[in-house]
Amino acid sequence: MSFDTIASYMPLLLQGALVTVQVTALSFVISTLLGLLLALMTVSKVAPVALAGRSIVNVIRGLPIIVQLFYIYFVLPEFGIDLTAFQAGVIGLGVAYSAYQAENFRAGIEAIDPGQVEAAESLGMKSAKVMRRVVLPQALRIALPPYGNTLVMMLKDSSLVSTITVAEMTRQGQLIAASTFDNLTVYTLVALLYLALSLPLTFMLRRVEKRFAIGGKR
Amino acid sequence: MITIEALHKKFGETPVLKGVDLRVERGEVICLIGPSGSGKSTLLRCINGLERYDDGIVEVLGTPVDRDKKSIHEIRTQVSMVFQRFNLFPHRSVLENVMEGPLHVQKRPLAQVREEAQALLDKVGLGHRGDAYPQQLSGGQQQRVAIARALAMKPKAILFDEPTSALDPELVGEVLKVMRNLAAEGMTMVVVTHEMGFAREVADKVCFLHDGRLVESGPPEQVLGAPEHPRTREFLRRILDSGDAP
Numbered sequence: 001m002s003f004d005t006i007a008s009y010m011p012l013l014l015q016g017a018l019v020t021v022q023v024t025a026l027s028f029v030i031s032t033l034l035g036l037l038l039a040l041m042t043v044s045k046v047a048p049v050a051l052a053g054r055s056i057v058n059v060i061r062g063l064p065i066i067v068q069l070f071y072i073y074f075v076l077p078e079f080g081i082d083l084t085a086f087q088a089g090v091i092g093l094g095v096a097y098s099a100y101q102a103e104n105f106r107a108g109i110e111a112i113d114p115g116q117v118e119a120a121e122s123l124g125m126k127s128a129k130v131m132r133r134v135v136l137p138q139a140l141r142i143a144l145p146p147y148g149n150t151l152v153m154m155l156k157d158s159s160l161v162s163t164i165t166v167a168e169m170t171r172q173g174q175l176i177a178a179s180t181f182d183n184l185t186v187y188t189l190v191a192l193l194y195l196a197l198s199l200p201l202t203f204m205l206r207r208v209e210k211r212f213a214i215g216g217k218r
Numbered sequence: 219m220i221t222i223e224a225l226h227k228k229f230g231e232t233p234v235l236k237g238v239d240l241r242v243e244r245g246e247v248i249c250l251i252g253p254s255g256s257g258k259s260t261l262l263r264c265i266n267g268l269e270r271y272d273d274g275i276v277e278v279l280g281t282p283v284d285r286d287k288k289s290i291h292e293i294r295t296q297v298s299m300v301f302q303r304f305n306l307f308p309h310r311s312v313l314e315n316v317m318e319g320p321l322h323v324q325k326r327p328l329a330q331v332r333e334e335a336q337a338l339l340d341k342v343g344l345g346h347r348g349d350a351y352p353q354q355l356s357g358g359q360q361q362r363v364a365i366a367r368a369l370a371m372k373p374k375a376i377l378f379d380e381p382t383s384a385l386d387p388e389l390v391g392e393v394l395k396v397m398r399n400l401a402a403e404g405m406t407m408v409v410v411t412h413e414m415g416f417a418r419e420v421a422d423k424v425c426f427l428h429d430g431r432l433v434e435s436g437p438p439e440q441v442l443g444a445p446e447h448p449r450t451r452e453f454l455r456r457i458l459d460s461g462d463a464p
Binding site for chain 1: 266268291292294295298299301303305306307308309318319322323324367371
């Protein structure tokens with residue numbers, strides 16, 4: 001494990017790290033938006049909407065992420081939907097994690113004191129405004145710690161998209177290891193690079209949680 | 219202003235209101251008293267549609283109260299509510315709590331709303347705490363903010379649901395004082411309360427509920443001083459025994 005070999009592996013690994021960050025960030029955005037939509041569906045007072053929301057969440061949660069990725073990348077083209085590996089990876093990971101995000105948000109929404117809704121209603125707010133101005137701002141603060149956890153998990157699980165040939169960090173590591181047989185150096189570097197991404201992220205999330213705590217300093 | 223006729227309400231199979239009639243005129247202060255479980259809070263909550271009712275008439279300013287109709291939102295801006303547990307919005311400052319309704323429901327201009335909200339906080343003695351968050355205040359202070367929030371809607375009437383029951387005894391007075399002032403200004407108020415001293419002093423009419431029925435109602439000196447119904451007498455005696463009365 002010499003300095004020269006490390007230096008020769010790093011450019012490809014760092015390229016991979018960039019893709020890892022991109023996949024994580026984009027699929028996190030998708031999972032957040034889709035998860036919020038699903039959460040709002042599951043708490044809806046309209047029974048068919050709530051049922052649809054719960055069903056979608058359960059189906060997504062019931063499938064291995066890798067199977068969802070394969071389905072999007074290998075099966076959808078048969079129906080005329082051709083996606084690049086990167087697109088399929090981002091969408092697949094985003095959809096797969098939307099179910100967990102939905103559960104985070106739902107738990108936050110259901111933790112809100114019903115008295116809050118009554119107070120908002122008694123000011124004459126309609127239900128959409130009650131949700132937007134009173135329930136969601138509090139629910140999202142409650143959901144923030146698990147939300148941050150999900151981001152860290154997605155950073156690590158973005159390595160799954162290597163199975164559909166997205167050239168993220170794990171995939172780059174595999175390719176280098178396969179050609180050099182230097183497994184020790186390569187996978188140690190890959191592991192250290194993941195830590196270099198996830199540890200600062202965890203630290204940063206802790207700061208964000210503190211800042212957004214109710215009554216916290218802004 | 220508020221008309222209730224033959225109001226019936228069940229929770230599941232359990233009847234909680236068994237035909238209640240009540241009229242509230244403009245400027246009147248009505249105190250609803252009675253043992254817990256007698257239906258007084260439920261009656262109050264039917265007035266602004268926080269509860270559905272099964273049968274009878276509830277009208278506010280001539281409009282039937284139906285929480286599934288669009289008119290309910292307009293009714294609620296006319297009839298404000300103060301809750302036992304305050305229910306202030308913890309994610310907004312005290313001033314923002316007071317501004318919430320006029321600004322985001324009534325869509326009145328910001329500068330005017332801010333000025334009025336500040337004046338209302340001054341009025342309840344909390345003008346200097348506008349930037350605080352509700353959880354930084356005592357219970358009595360929170361309830362005074364809740365009253366300011368209700369007033370900010372410029373309501374025609376305010377409903378109070380046991381406004382002092384969640385307070386430490388030494389904080390009850392400051393809230394009652396604010397309510398007394400409102401009554402003196404002519405605000406129409408319906409108050410569910412166990413504060414017999416307040417009822418005696420401020421109410422135009424005291425209504426005693428027992429087991430879902432309005433058993434006795436009239437001026438406080440009559441209902442509290444010389445109750446006709448044995449249930450009323452028993453209730454008042456028990457309250458006196460517990461040392462709750464003046």
